Amino acid sequence: MNPKLTLLVLAASVGACAPVPRPEIMREVDAARASVAVQAAAKTAPQAYADAELRRTRAEAAFAEDNPASAQILSEQALAAYTRATVQARLARAQAALADEQARLTKAAAQQNDLDAQQQRFSLEAEALETRLKVARDAEPLPVSGPASAEREQARLAATKALLSQAKLLCMAARLLEPNREGVGPLLGKVSDLSGRLRTPPAPIDDAVAARSGCLKELTLARRPATQKSPAAGVNDALLAELSSANLLPFRDDRGVVVTLRALFNDKDQLSNDATRQLDALGKVAKAHAEFPVLTVVHGARGSASTRDAAQAATITEALRKAGAPRVAADAAGATLPVLDPARPGASERNARVEVVFVSPSGS
């Protein structure tokens, strides 16, 4: 045989027996499989890991069967499946954390609800005690006011008028809540009697203080059953919020929730269109909150309450009733309770006003 031909045949036979090199992708699969992330995923996402392993095995089998094209594609599948196993492990961790956090949230929300309820209860109890304390202090025997200078006597007279007005309004509020309350009638009689004694000095300021304390006590006692029945009801806050949202600028005092209105009447002493609308809206609020009776108070700019004030009070009462307010009482207080010193410029416009009082049915 030709030596050259012999060499060629030998070379060809050696080449035919040489192993085919592993494709690069299979080395990538091996590296991915050995990585920390995939080994962790084997525990956290075992199904996805098993799927990747199956694909890798099939790729190895295809390579062993001398099918490099399938080995390439199945290796790519294995690489994608290992990636998916790591993503599923991440998902499983996130879902476990989510369950933990939701449990923490539920616990924290329940704890907060509990704390809110505790705070509301303690707050109501503290307010009730403070109210009792206030009433008790007001009822304590006061030192008798002795003779005073003319100027001081004038100031006492103004204070006495204010105290008597407040006493009357507090007693009226108590009577609205409990029409048959026994203590209210004598107190109103006393207020009327004291008002008649204002013309002759000295002003009965000590008696006026006692009358006011008595009326406040009656109002507190009239509220007690509702307060004890539902100490955390928060009905006053709810009404206050509702009136505030309607831009009526309400405020709270001993009587309840108060809305102040001005310039309701035109020159002919008729309700203006705006006033009618306002009273209609307030009447509807009173209808929706039937547990709050309404006390309407007409305050004048100067002097005592006039028949005109009384007529206006009656007109307002009628308008509120027409709009649906179930329980309404009215009073004219004259200029006994000014918001500004009557001597100040512009005080008349501020002091002449109408208060629509939603009498609080409970202390909560």
Place this chain on the structure above:
Amino acid sequence: MGALQASGPDPAAETTRLLAEADTPSTHSLVQDPVAKAKAAQQRAENARGAGDLQHATELHALALTWAQVAQDLVRAAAAEKQVAEIQKTVSDLEQKAVRTQALIEQTIARKGRAEQNLAAIPALAPSAAPTSKATLASPKPAKVPAPAGARAAVKK
């Protein structure tokens, strides 16, 4: 799992559906790599099918489906992680609020204690100074705070 067997719906259609779900403007940056790989595998599968190589076309469709599933799982994992972060923030806010409420409760208990002491100091009311029965008081118990000087003024509204 089981993409190799390609059980259930047509793998090509399933891949298209998963990609449409996973690849949205808000998730694009998150899934762009697996989506690109899925689309490339889809293209290779179509080429193989066009060349009459059905076996490799099937394998490539399975590859495309696996990458599409990776994209879908990534979106789900990111959504869960985001939800975890949101809840953690809410819990943290609630815990801070609880601390503030607890402080407020302690202040209110002290206020109540002052009012009780002041009421007890009024001789006429001493026997029934505290109207709230102990049974109605849950823990924490009212703090025994001594009435400070000027407590009268403090309790007035």
